[in-house]
Amino acid sequence: MPLLEVRDLQVRFSTRGKTVYAVNGISFDLDPGDTLGIVGESGCGKSVSSLAMLGILPKPAGRVHGGQVVFDGEDLLTLPDERLRHIRGNDIAMVFQDPMTSLNPVLTVSRQLTEALRTHLDLGKKEAAAEAASLLDRVGIPDARQRLRDYPHQFSGGMRQRVGITMAIACRPKVLIADEPTTALDVTIQAQILELLRTLVREEGMALILVTHDLGVVAGICERTHVMYAGRFVETAPTGELFANPRHPYTVGLLKSVPRLDAARKQRLDPIGGAPRDQTSEPTACAFAPRCAYASTESWEQLPVLRELDGATGPAAHRVACWNPVPEQDLVAAGIRQAPTGRQTGDQPDEERQA
Amino acid sequence: MLRYVAKRLLLLVPVLIGLSILVFAYVRALPGGPAIALLGERATQESVEAINRELGLDQPIFVQYLRYAGNLIQGDFGSSVLSRRPVVEELLDRFPATVELGFAAILFAVLAGVPLGFIAAKRYQGVLDNASLVASLIGISFPVFFLALIMKYIFAVRLGWLPSIGRLDITRSLEHPTNFYLLDAVIVGDWAAFVDVVKHLLMPAIALGTIPLAIIARITRAATLDVLSEDYVRTARAKGLTTAVIDRRHILKNSLLPVVTVIGLQTGLLLTGAILTETVFAWPGVGTWMLNAINNRDYAVLQGGIVFFAFLVVVVNLLVDVSYAFLNPRIRYQ
Ligand SMILES: Nc1ncnc2c1ncn2[C@@H]1O[C@H](COP(=O)(O)OP(=O)(O)OP(=O)(O)O)[C@@H](O)[C@H]1O
Ligand SMILES: [Mg+2]
Numbered sequence: 306m307p308l309l310e311v312r313d314l315q316v317r318f319s320t321r322g323k324t325v326y327a328v329n330g331i332s333f334d335l336d337p338g339d340t341l342g343i344v345g346e347s348g349c350g351k352s353v354s355s356l357a358m359l360g361i362l363p364k365p366a367g368r369v370h371g372g373q374v375v376f377d378g379e380d381l382l383t384l385p386d387e388r389l390r391h392i393r394g395n396d397i398a399m400v401f402q403d404p405m406t407s408l409n410p411v412l413t414v415s416r417q418l419t420e421a422l423r424t425h426l427d428l429g430k431k432e433a434a435a436e437a438a439s440l441l442d443r444v445g446i447p448d449a450r451q452r453l454r455d456y457p458h459q460f461s462g463g464m465r466q467r468v469g470i471t472m473a474i475a476c477r478p479k480v481l482i483a484d485e486p487t488t489a490l491d492v493t494i495q496a497q498i499l500e501l502l503r504t505l506v507r508e509e510g511m512a513l514i515l516v517t518h519d520l521g522v523v524a525g526i527c528e529r530t531h532v533m534y535a536g537r538f539v540e541t542a543p544t545g546e547l548f549a550n551p552r553h554p555y556t557v558g559l560l561k562s563v564p565r566l567d568a569a570r571k572q573r574l575d576p577i578g579g580a581p582r583d584q585t586s587e588p589t590a591c592a593f594a595p596r597c598a599y600a601s602t603e604s605w606e607q608l609p610v611l612r613e614l615d616g617a618t619g620p621a622a623h624r625v626a627c628w629n630p631v632p633e634q635d636l637v638a639a640g641i642r643q644a645p646t647g648r649q650t651g652d653q654p655d656e657e658r659q660a
Numbered sequence: 661m662l663r664y665v666a667k668r669l670l671l672l673v674p675v676l677i678g679l680s681i682l683v684f685a686y687v688r689a690l691p692g693g694p695a696i697a698l699l700g701e702r703a704t705q706e707s708v709e710a711i712n713r714e715l716g717l718d719q720p721i722f723v724q725y726l727r728y729a730g731n732l733i734q735g736d737f738g739s740s741v742l743s744r745r746p747v748v749e750e751l752l753d754r755f756p757a758t759v760e761l762g763f764a765a766i767l768f769a770v771l772a773g774v775p776l777g778f779i780a781a782k783r784y785q786g787v788l789d790n791a792s793l794v795a796s797l798i799g800i801s802f803p804v805f806f807l808a809l810i811m812k813y814i815f816a817v818r819l820g821w822l823p824s825i826g827r828l829d830i831t832r833s834l835e836h837p838t839n840f841y842l843l844d845a846v847i848v849g850d851w852a853a854f855v856d857v858v859k860h861l862l863m864p865a866i867a868l869g870t871i872p873l874a875i876i877a878r879i880t881r882a883a884t885l886d887v888l889s890e891d892y893v894r895t896a897r898a899k900g901l902t903t904a905v906i907d908r909r910h911i912l913k914n915s916l917l918p919v920v921t922v923i924g925l926q927t928g929l930l931l932t933g934a935i936l937t938e939t940v941f942a943w944p945g946v947g948t949w950m951l952n953a954i955n956n957r958d959y960a961v962l963q964g965g966i967v968f969f970a971f972l973v974v975v976v977n978l979l980v981d982v983s984y985a986f987l988n989p990r991i992r993y994q
Contacts, residue, residue: 361897363889394900401898406891410990411913420909421899456989472899 306378307334308512309358309397309480314372316350316357316536326584327353329536330372335480340506340513342523342544344559345533348581351516352402354533355482357382359397360389376480395425398478400502402485404465408457414441414468415453418475425476440471444501463494467501474505481506484516499525520563524548529620532556535582535592538611542623549642550623552614552630554597560641591628599629661985668978675974676967680732683966684725687959693717694741697956715741728963737967738960742952747964750949755968756839757827758945761937762930764861765869766923773873774919777880778912784885792877799874804933808867808940815863825942827860828853868937872926879922883915890914917988924980931969 316328328350335341343351356362358374360381374381376397381389401407409417418440419433428436434453441449444467457465466486473481483502487495503526506513515527523530523544530547532540532555540553551557558577579596582588591597594604611624636642695711696703712718716727731738737747780789816824827841828834834853836844842861845854887893888911896910931947938947946965953961985991 356894359898361894390900390902392900393898399895399898401891401895403891407895409892409896409910409914411917411988412909413989416909420901420905424899424901424905458990469895472895 307336308339308376309335310373310375311335311358312373312375314354314357314374315370316353316362316367317370318366319368320366323585326587327367327536328357329588331531331533331536331538332372333531333538333541335512335514337479337512338506338510339529340515340527342527342530343514343516343533344518344520344523344530346518346559346577346581348584349533350536351518351533352484355399355484355514355516358482359393359399360384360386361393391425394421394473394478395476396478397480397482398473398476400466400470400473400481400483400486403489404462404469405489407469408465410457412456413453414455414457414460417457418453418468418472421472421475437471437475440475441468444468444471444505445497446471462490463497466490466494466498470498470501470505474509474511477509478511480512480514482514482516485518486515487522488517488519495522502526520548520559532559535584535588537588537592537626539593539626540624541611543621546621546623551636551641552623552625553593553627554599554629554631555593557631557636557639557641558596561639591626599627599631601629603628661982664985665978665982668981672971672974676971677729679967679970680729680963681725683963683970684728687962687966688721690954690957692957694957694959697958698741737964740953740961741958742956742961747960750961751946751964751968753839754944754946754949756841757943758931758934758938758947759972760840760842761861761864761868761943761945762927762934764865765930765933766872766926768865768869769872769876769926770919770923773876774880774912774916776873777877777882777919778884778907778915780877781881781884781888781915782907789881792881796874796877799870802870804867804871805936805940807870808864808937811863811867812940822863823856823860824863827857827944829856829860832856864937864941864943867940868930868933871933872923872930875926876919876922880915880919883918884911887911887914913987917984920980920984920987924977927976928973931972 311334312332313330314328314332315330318325318327331350331354333341343354345351353362353367356367357369358381362368369382372382376392379388381392384392408414415434415437418437419428419430422428422433422436423430426433438450438453441452446452446464446467452460457468460468466489470483470486473483481502486502487498490498499522502513502515505511506526513526515523517523520530527544530542530544531538532547532553534555540547540551540556542550547556548560551560555577558575561575562577577596582592582595589608590606591600591604591609594600597604607628609626609628611626614623614625614630617623633642637644693708693712694715694717695708698711699707709718716724719727728738735748737751739746740750743750776792780792783789812824815822823829832853834841834844834850835848837847838844841857842854845851845857893906893910896906901910934945935947935951937943938945939951942948946968950962950965952958953965
């Protein structure tokens, strides 16, 4: 039995008579030590899914419409809040996007670090403070003991995110959800924070769910990646396979819009045309059809579900929810993949994309 | 922090100088004069002039001001035309009554207003939220003296639960080492007197505190609504803290910041309200004293009273700024 089992999770928002269909049935499993990426453009429902799993959707507008989130044999969605509270921050913890706003400005870092320790682990004041200092030290904050007395505004952005990560890992959770942990940081700091996450996850044996809109971020960390569009997973595969052999037109679009270091200089970045789906109705067809060059009548009429490709199952499974998966020669033409035989005309990159 | 306080106290000097000029000019712009007030409408020209000469009112106005300012620097506010007692002496007698009343009113406003606003925000657009909106609109638009009169009629005249005038039952004797009656009762250890003082304080404090209560409730509600959608509240939830801890530590502490500022801004309003409330409840404070002074054109008393009020406003605002810095580390460390 997996550590965390998400089945057909659906989240909706109702505000002023309008319903937003934010998450429309996502499913995945997470085993101890797994690293999982969820990638998709802004508004596709990544954050909302994470919040729903922890039972902290913005109330009263947001509510879980259906599905299950089974952790350790219990469905978190039906658990009474008091029980769920003991799991939040203790077994499943979360790192948030913006370290400038997600720390409380009027409380010391020590206070914010020790409160989870004291709530969940029943530590005394002194023990909690000592533990907080050693945690800060661990995430690479110099003078940890001194800095405990400081307030968030006395830290730089990168340091604040380190504090945010410390807060999340304080109780040694089994699952760490990191929601765009590097988006608000500048590039050099991003790399450091990702490296830190990678190390922590490896050393603690935590399972990681890394949520991001940046394929480059999942490449270095996640074994498996789910691509999300309009509240659904449209493609899921081991990360290497996804980069080498993307089959959903949206995934291909995402890959083409990421700058590549190894790409020939003449290759242009190619943003995906059109706007994300307006989510005010329940999807009944392929949500990507309006932006898709491959869309057929079926795409406009029927909702595609995830289907296995190539017969690979288990951890190697590659699934796509698409009526017309991108053909191989188009991948070659897009410069994502090498031609199967050596004979090919036109420009192509000489190597497969690397993580 | 200490330097900041010292700087603010130094700023008080120009404020008070400017104020003394304004007050001086303003008081003299009132029609009539002390002579008429003392002698009545039908006084002879000679007797009016005699009194004016005695009070120095026959001098040119700037000479009068210089004399007044000169005395002021030595801490001499002059004497009351009516009682002939020094203004400072009378002020010392009366200001504790007003400060006690004002403090009780603010205490009432905060203790009731903050929880009310907080709960309204947490039940955003619920029945309680809407009810509190209506109640606070009524509270804000209700004239202080009218509320005072109604309360007096119901609780003193009709029901006879509470005394209607004064600070202490006249049959009761209590020593007054400080003139803050609550404090006096505690110092002397006379608990029966303490209860009596509280009973006398209750209605005036509620009447005076109602408008600030309504305003504080509205501000708390608005601030709490803002804070509720802050990222750090979500972080606190994700940590699995109890609702009580999230409310108190993470939400309330942040939403109190604007409330503290409002308390400072309310002091001026409170003091005007105090004049009305004191009049209705025959409260022997600075308010009734000044009202008398206005009726009698008692310039010295009026000037003293206004300068005192201004001083109070400045001091309270200083206290507010200091406590704001105390609550908000981003200010403290600048
Ligand atoms: N409080 C809310 N009220 C109404 N709709 C909401 C609310 N929060 C999110 N939504 C809607 O839910 C959908 C998914 O939002 P979500 O925040 O999960 O996006 P995201 O994938 O995390 O995007 P981003 O990359 O911008 O963080 C969006 O269409 C958004 O409009
Ligand atoms: Mg998000």
